[in-house]
Amino acid sequence: MLKRDWDRHTCAKRGHITYAPDEPDLRARLHTATAVGTAWRCLRCGDFALGEPHGSGPAEEAPLVPRGKALRDLFILRFLAVERLLRGLLIVVVAWGVWKFSNSRDAVRRIFDENLTVFKPVTDHFHFDLEHSPIVDTVRKTFEYKHSTLVYVAVALVVYALVEIVEAFGLWWGHRWAEYLTVVATAAFLPLEVYELTEHVSALKIGTLLLNIAAVLWIMLSKRLFGLRGGRAAFEAERHSASLLEVESAAGALPQPV
Template identity: 85%
Template sequence: MFKLDWDRRTCARRGHLTYAPTEPELNRRLHAATALGDAWRCLRCGDFTLGAPHGSGPADEAPLVPRGKALRDLFILRFLAVERLLRGLLIVVVAWGVWKFSNSQDAVRRVFDENLTVFKPVTDHFHWDLEHSPIVDTIRKTFDYEHKTLLIVAGALLVYALIEIVEAYGLWLGRRWAEYLTVVATAAFLPLEVYELTEHVSALKICTLALNIVAVLWILLSKRLFGLRGGVVAFEAERHSASLLEVEQAAGTVPHGAHAVA
């Protein structure tokens, strides 16, 4: 069965990341002298790579490089970040449209009524009452909204868009505060999405609701938020065990069995 090697895949795209620890024994295990020059073990994939190390210093000051599951999780977070960013930008466009409409309701109403007659021959052919269709009725109701109400709607949409964009920024960088924000904000809008489904069912709404539910559950459990599965202490321990400890294990400083038990 094919299993994606996230470490080597990432190194192939971004390059290796090496570090020369000042501890003599560990330095010797992470370093190799070759006929082509010095080589250092990559902190991400564990392979030796030629060239000077990207950094040096005590082992406990080495960069915390995402590996394995942590790297896969970061990829998923960035997928969610892109989805949040696109959604946020779309909401900004909708907010701009509402604001623009609020300043020219009468003109838009005239254009709508004049052009509605263009579609009547087609709708009459299919025996569809265009004048009293739910879509047309909904659009006409918006013409009666007060200018102040539309401005409030536009402002609320902009706030929502800002939350989505901030989520996207934090998730892309893998920030823990963004994970909390995403869970809280997404969960808060789930009842509204369920209500919209009761009003009108569509494949897009169902997929969006399913994606948001899965995202909330996945972030909650995998990132151990709100104290779940040991909370932040267990999460940080997992991060460190997947980085420096594994590098030391590969270098022979930590027995493989001991790490497996931990």
């Protein structure tokens, strides 16, 4: 099975990123002349790309382009970002529904009771006690909640949704603060998810719990959060060690054989 080349795959979709460093030796290793024009090495995939460089200046000011493992990690973070964004938008819809319901409980109760009788002949035929089913009991309990309680619930849901949406945008751009926020916020809700499983087991709940546990562990370990595996210093050193300019600079610093 062929191993996926994330660097070249990304460059094929988004284009190359080239840079002309001011340092003569490093500049010479990243540049070449061809029969059809000048070409510069891409900072992501390492291939030579025709055309003028996208930027120039001191090597230390070159953009730190994710490549290799860092690029794969960014892909996973963006997958989590999309999941957080969709969840946040769904929670906003639920919050809106709770708020609307809080302002029209009596009308909704009448509609519910009137339509419940429509299904009664069918449920009676199958000897199902519709009046005392868990779902119906749960819906009826919500009718007893105070208006202020439902408003508080709607506000709490909006706050939760905002946290999810902020996480999504932070993770998409690979911000470290978003990784911390994701770990703390996700871990805080794990006990609640476990409790919900004790009340009712479903494949969706189990899958969500496992995904959140995996996300917390992966982010903490791979991003070296909370001082794990050397902390931020080791994380930054790993990022820079994968940079093409860092690799070329280190190669140029090696003593030449006599």
